[in-house]
Amino acid sequence: MRCKSKTFASSLMIACSCSFLFTAYAEDAIPPPQTELMMGTEDHDTPESIQLDAAKGDANTQLTLAKMYFSGNQVPKDVANAIKWYRKAAEQNNTEAMFCLSEIYRNGFDIEKDEKQGIMWLQKAANQGHVLAQCDLGIAYRDGSSALAKNEIKSFEWLEKAACGGSDLAKFALMVSVNAWQQLPINEKTVDPADFKTQYVLGKKYWKGAQCPVDKKKAILWYTKSAQQGCYQAMNELAWLYATSPEKEIRNGTKALEYARKAMKKGRMLPETIDTFAAAYAANGQFDEAITAENRAIALFNAQDRDGEAKAAERRLIIYQHKRPYLE
Structure with missing residues (x-):
């Protein structure tokens, strides 16, 4: 997992099960949506002018009007009207409106709870990059519902996307999940063949020598098992290892590109997967493609204010411009 958690998370003691810590943090960390996303406007526009602009089809104004009706700010509280205007904004691809609709339906705020509608809007918002929606969708997949x-x-994938988009809750959840497993003894003989997460963690343990001797062959074995279950993080790790390993017996440009393509297909346009794709291209001598991909990764890292990772990618870009692969 290439996306790094903030330093506060690394100091936490893993004192109980992953699911308990995850659930406790999830309940405490996200304020009720009424207090953040649905409070209405702070602008000096009158309700009448906002109504007129919303009626003309401006999605942002429709969102503002929906928040006003939901919170009762400057207009009488009217959840039905709030939903009407949230929906109009959402139908114009306003992701915050989609997320607000999902919160209303899933939590039953002043209406009858409708989990199916809530999940539909949550998925729409998450698919368009709304970070809070991605985090909530990861939690929803983790818990399951009717x-x-x-x-x-899918829970792991959506939490990873939210973490890479800046969600501290998602970073914490992933850190607890992976780090706690790394600190526990794992009996390889009893690992469920379908348990992709334990397989992924075993790969990390053997690659990094976490409470066990470094064994890169075993690391690749367990990463491969996890990747075969559909874990794109394992695919991305394999692509990176095959592309950048300084050891000739491990480095394999063909396999690097194969797993990079699989990770890209599963992880879509995450900067981590594009960065790995660039390394895989370079490992195969396709330096023009590597340069194009790395520039794209740098732009995405910068857009997410991930300066350290952007600078590291810039250093790799210089290597590709000199027609050399990057080796760790």
Whole structure:
């Protein structure tokens, strides 16, 4: 997992199970949506002028009007009207409106709870890059419900996307999940063949020598098992290892590109997967493609204010411009 957690998370003691810590933090960390996303406007526009602009089809004004109706700010509280205007904004691809609709329906704020509608809007917002929606969708897949089947792989993927988008809650959840497992003894003989997360963690343990001797062959074995279950983080790790390993017996440009393509397909346009794709291209001598991909990764890292990772990618870009692969 290439996205790094903030330093506060690294100091936490893993004193109980991952699921307990995750649940406790999830309940405490996110303020009720009424207090943040649905409070209405602070502008000096009158309710009448906002109504007129919303009626003309401006999505941002429709969102503002929806918040006003939901909170009762400058207009009488009217949840039905709030939903009407949230929906109009959402239908114009306003992701915050989609997320607000999901919160209203999933939590039953002044209406009858509708989990199916809530999940639909949550997925729409998450698919368009709304970080809070991605985090909530990861949690929803983790827990499962009548409207969404439990799926640990999708939970892991959405939490990773939210973490890379800056969600501290998602970073914490992933840190607890992976680090706690790394600190526990794992009996390889009893690992469920379908347990992609334990397989992924075993790969990390052996690669880094976490409470066990470094064994890169075993690391690749367990990463491969996890990747075969659909874990794109394992695919991305394999692509990176095959592309950048200084050891000739491990380095394999063909496999690097194969796993990079799989990770890109699963991880879409995350800067980590694009960065790995660049390394895989370079490992195969395709330096023009590597340069194009690395420039894209740098732009995305910068857009997410991930300066350290952007600078590291810039150093790799210089190597590719000199027609050399990057080796760790």
